[in-house]
Amino acid sequence: MYRRTYLEVNCDKLKNNIINIKQNYPDYEYYFGVVKGNAYGHGGYIINSLISGGVNYLAVSSLEEAIKLRQYNTEIPILVLEPIHLEFLDKCMKYNITITVSNMEYFRELITIELPKQIKIHVKLDTGMSRLGITNASDLNEILQKLPNNKNLYLEGLYTHFATSGINDKHWDNQLEKFKEITKDIDLSTIPIVHMGRSLTLVTHPKIPFCNGIRLGIVMYGMAQKMPVSRGFKAFLRNFRNNRNKKKLHISPTVTTNNLDLNTAITLYSEVMDIRKISANDFVGYGALFIAPKVMIIATVPIGYADGIPKKIKHVVINDKIYNVVGEVCMDMISVVVDENVNLYDKVTILGSDKLPIKKVANECGISSYTLFEGITNRVPRVYIEGDTTTEISY
Ligand SMILES: Cc1ncc(COP(=O)(O)O)c(C=O)c1O
Incomplete structure (x- = not known):
């Protein structure tokens, strides 16, 4: 990749x-x-x-x-x-x-x-x-x-x-x-x-x-x-x-519960591609929709809606800490408000970690987990983990 x-x-x-x-x-x-x-x-x-x-x-x-x-x-x-x-x-x-x-x-x-x-x-x-x-x-x-x-x-x-x-x-x-x-x-x-x-x-x-x-x-x-x-x-x-x-609603008499112990298997990653300090009243992204209320550090991350991330995505995780996405999600990039602890090329988790479980991200974005899973496009290479081996595939 x-x-x-x-x-x-x-x-x-x-x-x-x-x-x-x-x-x-x-x-x-x-x-x-x-x-x-x-x-x-x-x-x-x-x-x-x-x-x-x-x-x-x-x-x-x-x-x-x-x-x-x-x-x-x-x-x-x-x-x-x-x-x-x-x-x-x-x-x-x-x-x-x-x-x-x-x-x-x-x-x-x-x-x-x-x-x-x-x-x-x-x-x-x-x-x-x-x-x-x-x-x-x-x-x-x-x-x-x-x-x-x-x-x-x-x-x-x-x-x-x-x-x-x-x-x-x-x-x-x-x-x-x-x-x-x-x-x-x-x-x-x-x-x-x-x-x-x-x-x-x-x-x-x-x-x-x-x-x-x-x-x-x-x-x-x-x-x-x-x-x-x-x-x-x-x-x-x-x-x-x-x-x-019950008189009004039908609650199926056959409803059961379950003891399943399942895990989602995907984590979507990107990295900090650029990082810059902006002043109060500077604009971020298309439409100039976000205006910085104060001095801020903005990390630019190379992932966008062409990769299938929802336009309403709100958070990412960098170095185990949650940061806010600001401005419009672009076709290829997002902007994240970070702090001094974030550096160029730091790994960014977009979804799938403990802090960003699929269901939570889907709920926040107002979509189903089906849509979230299916949305990730073939522009994103897949890296498969099986035991100690990794295999990279571009579909
Ligand atoms: C005919 C059919 N069977 C099974 C499934 C699997 O559904 P689910 O993901 O809800 O288990 C689908 C998914 O849409 C389907 O269309």
Whole structure:
């Protein structure tokens, strides 16, 4: 790397997260690692750490993403969660990619195609998101009737996606019921993989009995929603309020809590590229939006929104101390008010340390941790830590 702005990814932490998840939830046969969006910003390189932790299927959004991952692992099955244009089925066969069937027009065309090699398909059901998926039992029955006529299409999976956590809403329960309704004529135990849940489903609800697969996204990267523990006066008040509201709000009877012990694995670093003393009433940055109220020391740090940092970022850490970001976040730089203890080329932590945990930074910036993870662009090289070794990759 030339510019010392980089994302450090600790692969050992990711592997341990998977081990911990599997220890807490050992009853699934298939643990899908959702690694779309460049593995939630971590980079495709991490897939072998996830696999060594116990992930045994991967899921991505596009054929491009799936093919890119093949450079790191040629064996692991990869499901593409969105339909792939049928003209590219040859690529799916070549790279051993599992496809999603999500509507009848697609299916009816698919079964007319002569395939030289087997393709695995997962049928997606629309149970309440109105994006993708088969919506009724008769369509699903047609798929199951016609599939055996095409010897190279293998129905490996059936799945849906939950829109909500289902903690304070009934939508989750309705989706579960809708899944049962669409599959009412099917013996689900004859389908090799049935997967409905994502991270929130795993950590906030008991296992759905007929599902043997779970799709792990944000939880693998170290974020787990903890249900509040019902102890202490505050919890008493919260329970009192919730009980009173139960008539109005739906609090799912299946809500659980969890004992997961997970860690986020990324730290975003940069350095002090320039440092200057400014006088009272001097301006900093575009739009002259920040006016120094007094003499100040400004450190210029080479990271900006082209690297994916949120425009509302407020703090960084230098030499273990928190400093304020001032002025507009530019495309390539930020300005930080520092003190005499900060020197040229000092390391700057932008997010991910104990003082700047992902969740806190996301909250401060008014975005989700998904957006924060995914935002880090490919301009930022990734440096992977595995035991004593480091590997630098530019995507
Ligand atoms: C179909 C599907 N399954 C699973 C996931 C993983 O979700 P999460 O990160 O909430 O676990 C996603 C993410 O958006 C998804 O689109």
